[in-house]
Amino acid sequence: MSTMMRAARVTAFGQPLTISQIPVPEPGPGEVLVKVMACGVCHTDLHAADGDWPVKPSLPFTPGHEAAGIVAALGPGVTELAVGDAVGVVWLHDACMHCEHCRTGWETLCESQHNTGYSCDGGFADYVIAAAPFVARLPKDADLAALAPILCAGVTSYKGLKETEARPGEWVAISGCGGLGHLAIQYARAMGLRVVALDLSEEKLAAALREGAEAAINAGAADAVDQVKAITGGGAHGVLVTAVSRSAFGQALQFVRRHGTISLVGMPPGDFATPIFDVVLKRITLRGSIVGSRQDLAEAVAFAVQGKVHAEITRAPLSDINRIFEELKAGTVNGRYVLDFTLPDAAAVQTEVEVAAA
Numbered sequence: 406m407s408t409m410m411r412a413a414r415v416t417a418f419g420q421p422l423t424i425s426q427i428p429v430p431e432p433g434p435g436e437v438l439v440k441v442m443a444c445g446v447c448h449t450d451l452h453a454a455d456g457d458w459p460v461k462p463s464l465p466f467t468p469g470h471e472a473a474g475i476v477a478a479l480g481p482g483v484t485e486l487a488v489g490d491a492v493g494v495v496w497l498h499d500a501c502m503h504c505e506h507c508r509t510g511w512e513t514l515c516e517s518q519h520n521t522g523y524s525c526d527g528g529f530a531d532y533v534i535a536a537a538p539f540v541a542r543l544p545k546d547a548d549l550a551a552l553a554p555i556l557c558a559g560v561t562s563y564k565g566l567k568e569t570e571a572r573p574g575e576w577v578a579i580s581g582c583g584g585l586g587h588l589a590i591q592y593a594r595a596m597g598l599r600v601v602a603l604d605l606s607e608e609k610l611a612a613a614l615r616e617g618a619e620a621a622i623n624a625g626a627a628d629a630v631d632q633v634k635a636i637t638g639g640g641a642h643g644v645l646v647t648a649v650s651r652s653a654f655g656q657a658l659q660f661v662r663r664h665g666t667i668s669l670v671g672m673p674p675g676d677f678a679t680p681i682f683d684v685v686l687k688r689i690t691l692r693g694s695i696v697g698s699r700q701d702l703a704e705a706v707a708f709a710v711q712g713k714v715h716a717e718i719t720r721a722p723l724s725d726i727n728r729i730f731e732e733l734k735a736g737t738v739n740g741r742y743v744l745d746f747t748l749p750d751a752a753a754v755q756t757e758v759e760v761a762a763a
Contacts, residue, residue, distance in 0.1 A: 406477065411750070412530035413726045416465045418456030421727045422529070424750075430526070430534050432480030437537050439494055443550035444528035445471030445718075446726070446742040447557050448584065448649060449496070451733050453523050457674060462523050469744075470496040470521040471556040472528025473549035483537045491549065493541030493556040493706070494533050496696050498525050502538075513695050529726060529744065541702050544710060552709060554584065554716035554741040557696065560705040561670055562589035562647065564697035566596060568668040569643025573597030578633055578641035580624065580657055581648030581671060582609040584741045587717055589645055590616045592705075595713040601636050603629065603656075604648070609739065612717070624648075624656065633660035640665060651677040658683060658691075666690040720745040 410429045413422040432438045450468040452458055472494040476486055486492070500507050500515035507515050521527045526534070543552055562585045571577050575598060579589045582604040593600045594617040602613035603624040610621035620636045622629050634640050640662030646653050646669050654677040657667045667689065684691065697705065708714045717740030721729060729742045 410531035411723060412467045412526070413469075413723055414465045414467055415454045415462070418454070418461070418464070422454065422468075422730075424724060427530075429532050432478055432483075432534055434481045435483060435537055436480040437476050437483055437486055437492070437535050437540070438478040438480075439472065439474040439492060439533050439535050439540075440477040441472050441474040441528050441531060441533055441746055443473050443553045443746060444469045444744045445553040445557065446729050446733070446744060447471060448733055449557070450522060450529075451730050452672070454730065466522075467526040467528075467530050468522040469528030469530070469533070470494070470523070471553045471558070471743075472521070472533050473543060473553040473556065474533070477532065480537075486537055486540070489545075491543040491545045491547065492535065493543055493552065494521055494528055494535040495539065495541060495556045495560070495702060496520055496522070497539055497699075499536035499539055510698050510700065512698055529723065531746065539699065541706055543706065547710065550720055550743045550745050551716060551718060552706070553743050554588070554718060555706055555709045555714070556702070558585045558716065558741055559588050559592075559709060559714065560697040560702045561585055561694070562645070563592045563705040563708070564701045565589065565645045565647070565668045565670045565694040566593055566598070566643070567701070568692050568694040569645060569666045571598055571643030571666075575599065575642040576601060576637040576662075577643040577645060578603060578637070578657070578660060579618070580604075580644065580646045580653045581650070582606070582613045582621075583647065583738065585647035585670065587612060587616055587740055588714060589647060590618050591714040592708060593617075595708055598643075601633055601641065603633070603653075612739065624653065630656065630659045637662070639663075642666075643668065645670065647671050649673045651675060658689065661689055663687040663689075666692060668692050668694045670694050716741050718743045720748060722748040722750045724750045
């Protein structure tokens with residue numbers, strides 16, 4: 406194994422990533438080194454690279470938290486995995502496992518957690534370090550590029566649907582039919598839920614119908630709220646907002662059913678107004694949902710392995726990452742981009758020293 410590897414690095418917020426040559430990391434106690442075969446590109450990677458959130462990553466860093474690959478080396482004390490195992494490296498890199506949240510299956514709320522591609526280097530690289538207890542187990546013969554988006558987009562949409570507490574036969578409205586939304590539609594159908602989808606893109610709405618939504622509504626239509634209420638017989642029992650849009654958050658409060666639950670996973674900048682009278686009078690639950698626990702992850706992967714859910718992916722080489730980010734910013738991405746490390750990479754590769762000197 407080479408001592409150097411390619412990595413797409415953020416060296417300045419809001420600037421293009423640089424494909425660099427950096428040393429292959431060594432796994433420490435409880436860690437494994439994973440040879441990345443594929444890594445999905447998430448909107449969170451773009452937020453990280455642009456420094457959009459209050460707590461910013463330390464520069465330089467490597468984004469990517471939907472990495473699927475093969476265990477290449479074991480750190481001291483790792484016995485539950487073996488070299489050659491297929492695994493997924495996810496957003497939740499590790500957690501303390503001692504706090505009340507970790508003890509009760511809510512490790513995603515641990516205040517001591519580390520996050521792949523944010524507070525530690527991620528999967529936009531030939532190799533990535535993972536904490537052994539937090540990897541996803543994947544079938545060895547699986548198409549790892551196809552499973553990569555399940556590791557974040559999949560589990561996030563699945564958990565978000567669970568948080569609506571909608572029951573089989575009830576209606577869920579899914580606002581935003583992009584990378585997360587197109588998977589949420591499929592998970593909802595597999596969970597026995599009825600789906601009405603909303604988006605501003607007619608192309609994405611057409612795809613939503615193909616993926617199992619019973620109705621697809623343009624969220625920009627003047628009567629969009631009335632359409633949802635008419636289709637669902639009074640409002641959706643559960644609403645999942647994946648759209649990175651404050652207007653989508655406000656709109657959800659208008660078409661949720663009385664006693665319904667709105668689950669929020671999209672994270673647009675800024676705040677949105679909440680009509681307190683409606684929330685109280687209609688007994689609406691407004692709930693945030695952040696990725697999913699290790700158990701949620703195992704369940705989300707199982708749906709995909711069984712063929713009940715599949716990500717619509719476009720494969721691209723690592724050198725295309727800046728073009729992909731531009732498409733994410735423009736909102737023109739259908740489904741999910743996946744960096745496929747088996748594809749030839751046409752980009753020039755610089756060393757970290759050369760980047761620093763530039």
